[in-house]
Amino acid sequence: MSGAVITLSAVSKSFHRAGHKITALDSIDLTLQPGRVTGLIGPDGAGKTTLMRLVAGLLLPDKGAIRVLGIDALARPLEVQSSIGYMPQRFGLYEDLSVQENLELYADLQGVPVAQRAARFQKLMQMTSLSPFTRRLAGKLSGGMKQKLGLACTLVRSPRLLLLDEPTVGVDPLSRRELWQIVYRQVQEVGMGVLLSTAYLDEAERCDEVILMHQGKLLGQGTPAEFSRPVSGRIFQASAAGCSHRRLQEQLSRAPGVLDALIEGEAVRLVMETPGKPEPEALLPEQQNLQLTAVEPRFEDAFIARLKRPRDLGSMTLSLRKKVTANTDDEVIRVHNLQRRFGDFIAVNDISFSVRRGEIFGLLGANGAGKSTTFRMLCGLLPASSGELAVAGHDLRQAAASARGRIGYMAQKFSLYTSLSVIQNLRFFSSVYGLRGRQQKARLEWALTTFELEPFRDANAGDLPLGYKQRLSFAAALMHEPEILFLDEPTSGVDPLARREFWTRTNALAEAGVTVLVTTHFMEEANYCDRLVIMAEGEVLIEGTPLTMKASARTAENPDPTMEDAFIQLIEQRQAQQATA
Amino acid sequence: MRLLGMIHKESLQILRDPSSISIAFVLPVVLLFLFGYGVSLDAKLIPVGIVIEQPDTATQSLAGAFERSEFFQPYHFDSIQTAQQMLNERHIDGILWMRSNFSSNLLAGEEAPIGVIINGVDSNQANITQGYIQGTWLAWLSRYAESRGHSLPMPVSLEQRVWFNAALSSRLFLVPGLIAIIMTMIGSLLTALVVAREWERGTMEALMVTPLRIGELLAGKLIPYFALGMTGMLFSVALAVWQFEVPLRGSLWLLMVSSALFMLVALAIGMLISIVAKNQFVAGQLAIIVTFLPAFILSGFLFDINSMPEWVQLITHLVPARYFVAILQTLFLAGDVWPVVLSNMGALLIMLLFFFTLVWRKSHKHLE
Numbered sequence: 001m002s003g004a005v006i007t008l009s010a011v012s013k014s015f016h017r018a019g020h021k022i023t024a025l026d027s028i029d030l031t032l033q034p035g036r037v038t039g040l041i042g043p044d045g046a047g048k049t050t051l052m053r054l055v056a057g058l059l060l061p062d063k064g065a066i067r068v069l070g071i072d073a074l075a076r077p078l079e080v081q082s083s084i085g086y087m088p089q090r091f092g093l094y095e096d097l098s099v100q101e102n103l104e105l106y107a108d109l110q111g112v113p114v115a116q117r118a119a120r121f122q123k124l125m126q127m128t129s130l131s132p133f134t135r136r137l138a139g140k141l142s143g144g145m146k147q148k149l150g151l152a153c154t155l156v157r158s159p160r161l162l163l164l165d166e167p168t169v170g171v172d173p174l175s176r177r178e179l180w181q182i183v184y185r186q187v188q189e190v191g192m193g194v195l196l197s198t199a200y201l202d203e204a205e206r207c208d209e210v211i212l213m214h215q216g217k218l219l220g221q222g223t224p225a226e227f228s229r230p231v232s233g234r235i236f237q238a239s240a241a242g243c244s245h246r247r248l249q250e251q252l253s254r255a256p257g258v259l260d261a262l263i264e265g266e267a268v269r270l271v272m273e274t275p276g277k278p279e280p281e282a283l284l285p286e287q288q289n290l291q292l293t294a295v296e297p298r299f300e301d302a303f304i305a306r307l308k309r310p311r312d313l314g315s316m317t318l319s320l321r322k323k324v325t326a327n328t329d330d331e332v333i334r335v336h337n338l339q340r341r342f343g344d345f346i347a348v349n350d351i352s353f354s355v356r357r358g359e360i361f362g363l364l365g366a367n368g369a370g371k372s373t374t375f376r377m378l379c380g381l382l383p384a385s386s387g388e389l390a391v392a393g394h395d396l397r398q399a400a401a402s403a404r405g406r407i408g409y410m411a412q413k414f415s416l417y418t419s420l421s422v423i424q425n426l427r428f429f430s431s432v433y434g435l436r437g438r439q440q441k442a443r444l445e446w447a448l449t450t451f452e453l454e455p456f457r458d459a460n461a462g463d464l465p466l467g468y469k470q471r472l473s474f475a476a477a478l479m480h481e482p483e484i485l486f487l488d489e490p491t492s493g494v495d496p497l498a499r500r501e502f503w504t505r506t507n508a509l510a511e512a513g514v515t516v517l518v519t520t521h522f523m524e525e526a527n528y529c530d531r532l533v534i535m536a537e538g539e540v541l542i543e544g545t546p547l548t549m550k551a552s553a554r555t556a557e558n559p560d561p562t563m564e565d566a567f568i569q570l571i572e573q574r575q576a577q578q579a580t581a
Numbered sequence: 582m583r584l585l586g587m588i589h590k591e592s593l594q595i596l597r598d599p600s601s602i603s604i605a606f607v608l609p610v611v612l613l614f615l616f617g618y619g620v621s622l623d624a625k626l627i628p629v630g631i632v633i634e635q636p637d638t639a640t641q642s643l644a645g646a647f648e649r650s651e652f653f654q655p656y657h658f659d660s661i662q663t664a665q666q667m668l669n670e671r672h673i674d675g676i677l678w679m680r681s682n683f684s685s686n687l688l689a690g691e692e693a694p695i696g697v698i699i700n701g702v703d704s705n706q707a708n709i710t711q712g713y714i715q716g717t718w719l720a721w722l723s724r725y726a727e728s729r730g731h732s733l734p735m736p737v738s739l740e741q742r743v744w745f746n747a748a749l750s751s752r753l754f755l756v757p758g759l760i761a762i763i764m765t766m767i768g769s770l771l772t773a774l775v776v777a778r779e780w781e782r783g784t785m786e787a788l789m790v791t792p793l794r795i796g797e798l799l800a801g802k803l804i805p806y807f808a809l810g811m812t813g814m815l816f817s818v819a820l821a822v823w824q825f826e827v828p829l830r831g832s833l834w835l836l837m838v839s840s841a842l843f844m845l846v847a848l849a850i851g852m853l854i855s856i857v858a859k860n861q862f863v864a865g866q867l868a869i870i871v872t873f874l875p876a877f878i879l880s881g882f883l884f885d886i887n888s889m890p891e892w893v894q895l896i897t898h899l900v901p902a903r904y905f906v907a908i909l910q911t912l913f914l915a916g917d918v919w920p921v922v923l924s925n926m927g928a929l930l931i932m933l934l935f936f937f938t939l940v941w942r943k944s945h946k947h948l949e
Binding site: 053090092525 | 582583585587589590593595597598680732734745779782783784786787788789791793796817946948949
C-alpha cells in the first residue's frame with residue numbers, strides 16, 4: 001500500500017461521559033489514496049469527527065495504528081501536522097483579525113517562506129473571491145465567506161492531505177458550490193488527498209469515493225455509483241391523479257414491497273425492496289390512477305436502503321382527535337410589508353406572504369437570511385418594526401392566551417429541560433397549556449406511543465440522542481393539539497434518517513388539517529413543502545411551489561434542476577441586478 | 582517564525598480588544614483613585630457626642646481638648662438619653678459622658694471617671710476611636726495636673742514615633758499593595774480568559790493541528806501578556822509616585838525584577854486555570870476565586886495578616902500576592918531592605934517553579 005495518504009488499522013476509540021462508555025470508533029480499517037476526494041458520510045454520532053481528529057493527531061486511539069502520509073501519527077504527530085491541512089467544524093478564525101492577518105498568522109505557523117507569501121496569498125484570495133475584503137475583520141464576513149477564508153488558511157502551505165470536517169454546514173448553496181470548486185482544484189492541480197465529512201447526502205455524489213459510517217462502524221467504502229448499484233432498478237416515481245401526494249405517500253409507505261416512500265415535489269419517490277417495476281394494482285389495489293416511472297438512483301436512496309431501521313415507518317400515523325375541518329382556502333397566516341430593523345441593520349426587509357389552512361409552508365434560505373427573525377415576529381416573540389402580520393386573525397403580541405393556545409412552537413435549539421425526564425418534560429409542557437386530569441394522561445400516553453418515546457420515559461432529556469430530543473421537542477409542541485405549528489430549523493443537525501421520520505410526521509399533521517410553517521436551510525427539504533418562499537438578506541426572492549421554482553431554473557444543459565440549482569440561479573440573478581443597479 | 586507569528590497575532594488582539602486594554606490601563610486608574618482617595622483607614626474627624634451634666638471650668642477644658650483635636654468632631658448633648666439615641670441612629674460613633682460629680686472627684690484627686698460609650702459594630706473603627714479618646718483624655722489629664730502645679734503620677738511615659746509612614750496615612754501603604762492586585766488581574770484573569778476564548782471559538786483546535794510546538798504555544802501567550810502586565814505595572818508605579826505622592830524609597834530595578842517574578846507566577850496560574858476551564862465564564866469565575874479574592878483579602882494589602890486567626894495566617898502563605906505585597910510595601914516605604922525582599926522573592930521563585938512545572942506537564946497538543 002505504498003502512496004496511501006491515510007492508513008488506519010483496527011483503530012478503536014471510546015470516551016467516558018458521566019459514567020457511560022461511548023464507543024466512538026469500533027475497530028476501523030481504512031486506506032485512502034491520494035489525488036481524490038473521499039467523502040466521510042454518516043449520521044450524527046457516527047464517529048466522523050473523532051476519525052478526523054485521530055488522523056490529525058489531536059486524539060490518541062485506544063487501540064490500533066494510524067499512518068498518515070507514511071508517518072506514524074501516534075509517535076510523531078508534529079510531523080503529521082506539518083504536512084496536513086485540517087479544517088475543524090468551527091474553523092479557528094480570529095474574528096478580531098483581518099482577512100490578511102489571519103492568512104499571515106497561519107503562514108507563520110505553517111512556516112511558509114516570506115518570499116512565497118505574496119504570490120500564494122494572491123492566488124488563494126482570487127480562488128476564494130475574497131480579494132476585495134483582505135482588510136476586513138474576519139468577524140465581519142458572512143458565514144460562507146468565513147468558511148472560504150478558513151479553507152484558504154488551511155491551504156496556505158498547500159498540504160499533501162486536506163482534512164475538512166463538515167465544511168459546508170450552514171453555508172449558503174452558492175458558497176457551498178465555490179468551496180467544492182476550490183477543493184477539486186487542489187486535487188487536480190497538486191494531487192492533494194482530501195478527506196471531507198458531511199451530513200448532506202447530496203454531497204456524497206460529488207465525491208470520488210465515499211466512506212459510509214454508522215455508530216462508530218465502517219459500513220462500506222466505494223464510489224457513489226458502487227453504493228447506488230444495489231438499489232438500481234428499485235427506484236420509482238409514483239403519482240396518481242385525483243389523490244393528494246400526501247395521502248398517496250401514506251398509502252404507499254404501507255404497501256407491500258415498499259422500503260421507503262418519500263414526497264418529492266408533487267410526486268412520491270419509492271425505494272422498493274427488490275428490483276423490477278411493480279404492478280400498480282399489486283401495490284395499491286384501491287388506487288386506479290397510479291403511475292410509476294423508473295428513475296435513476298441517488299446516493300440518498302442507497303443510504304436509506306442501507307440504514308433504514310427494520311421498523312415500519314408507515315404505521316406511524318398521528319391520530320389527532322380533532323380534525324381541523326374548516327375551509328382550506330382560509331388564510332391562516334398573513335404577512336404584509338413586514339420589516340424588522342436592529343439599529344442600522346435590516347434583518348427582515350418588507351416581506352409579504354400568506355399561508356392557507358392545512359399547508360406546509362417553508363421559509364428557505366441560508367443562515368442569516370432573516371428566517372428566524374420572521375419566525376419570532378410571527379410567534380409574537382419579537383415586535384415588528386413596521387408592517388402587518390396576523391396569525392389566525394391575531395397579532396400574537398397582543399393576542400390573548402387563548403389565541404396562543406392554538407399555536408405550537410418548536411424552537412431551533414430544542415427548548416427542553418435537560419435535567420428533567422422525558423415524561424416530566426411532557427407533563428410540564430402539557431400543564432403549561434392547561435391540560436390536566438384524564439385529558440392530560442391521555443395526551444401523555446399519545447405522545448409516548450406516537451413518538452416511540454416509551455423506552456426513554458424516565459431518561460433525562462439531556463441524555464437523549466439528538467434525533468430523540470427532536471422527537472420529544474416535537475411531541476411537546478403538539479401536546480395541546482395546536483391548529484398552527486411553527487417549526488424553526490427542526491432538522492438542523494439531525495441525521496438523514498431522523499429527518500425523514502420527522503417529515504413523515506409533519507405530513508401526517510398537514511393531512512389532518514394542521515397548518516405548518518417551517519424554516520430550513522436544507523434545500524432539498526423544500527420538496528416537502530406545498531409552497532415556500534426563498535429568502536436572502538432579509539428579502540423574499542420568490543414565492544411559489546417547489547415545482548414552479550425548479551421549472552424556472554430549467555435550462556437546456558440542466559433539464560432536471562434541483563432546488564439548490566434554482567436557489568443559486570435566483571441569487572446570481574439578484575447579484576447581477578445589484579451590480580447593474 | 583512560528584513564535585513571532587503567535588506573538589504578533591496576540592499583540593494585535595490585545596490592541597483591538599477593548600477589554601484587555603481596559604484591564605491593563607483603565608482598571609489601574611479606577612482602583613488607584615478609589616483606594617487612593619476614597620478608602621481611608623485613618624481615623625479623622627470621628628463624630629463623638631459630649632454630654633456634660635454640670636458645666637464648669639474642668640469640663641469645659643476637657644471638651645475644649647476634644648474640640649481642638651483633629652481626630653474628633655464633637656457634638657454636644659444635654660442628656661445621655663439623647664446622645665444614646667444619636668449613637669443608636671449611627672449619627673455619632675462614641676459618647677463622652679461627664680457626670681455631675683466629675684469636677685468634684687477630679688479636684689479631690691480621686692478618680693474622675695468619664696463614661697465612654699463606643700459603637701462597636703465596626704470593631705476596627707471602635708478600637709481606633711477608643712484609642713484616640715483615651716489618648717486625648719490622658720493628654721488633657723497631664724496638662725491639667727501640670728497647670729495645677731503637680732505632675733500626674735505616671736509609671737511610664739510613652740513617647741511614640743511612627744517610622745516609614747510618619748503621617749500614618751493609609752494611602753501610602755494601600756497604593757503599593759494595589760499594584761499587586763492589578764498585576765494579578767492582568768496576569769491571571771486576562772490570560773485565563775483569552776485562552777478560554779480560544780477554546781470556545783474553536784481557534785485552539787486549529788492552532789493545535791499546525792506544526793506549532795507546545796512550548797511555542799505557551800511562550801506565544803506568555804510573552805505578550807507579560808509585556809502588557811509590566812506596562813500596566815509601570816503605569817501604576819508612575820501614578821503612585823506622581824499622582825499619589827507615595828515615596829519610592831527602594832531602587833526601581835529591584836521593583837522591576839520582583840514584579841517580573843510575580844508577573845510570571847500570575848501568568849502561570851492563569852495558564853493553569855485555562856487548562857482546567859475551557860469556557861470563559863468558568864475561567865473568569867475560577868480566576869476571581871483563586872487569585873483575585875485571595876490577593877485582595879489575604880495578601881495583607883487591606884487587612885493585616887498578623888491580626889488574622891492562626892489558621893488563616895497559614896493559608897495566606899499559599900497566596901503569591903502576599904509575598905509581593907510585602908516586597909512592594911517595603912520597597913516603596915522603607916527602601917531596599919534585603920532580608921525582607923530576598924526571602925519574599927525566594928518564596929515567589931518556589932511558586933513560579935511549581936506552577937510552571939505543572940503547566941508544562943499538563944499542556945499537550947491533544948484535545949482530551
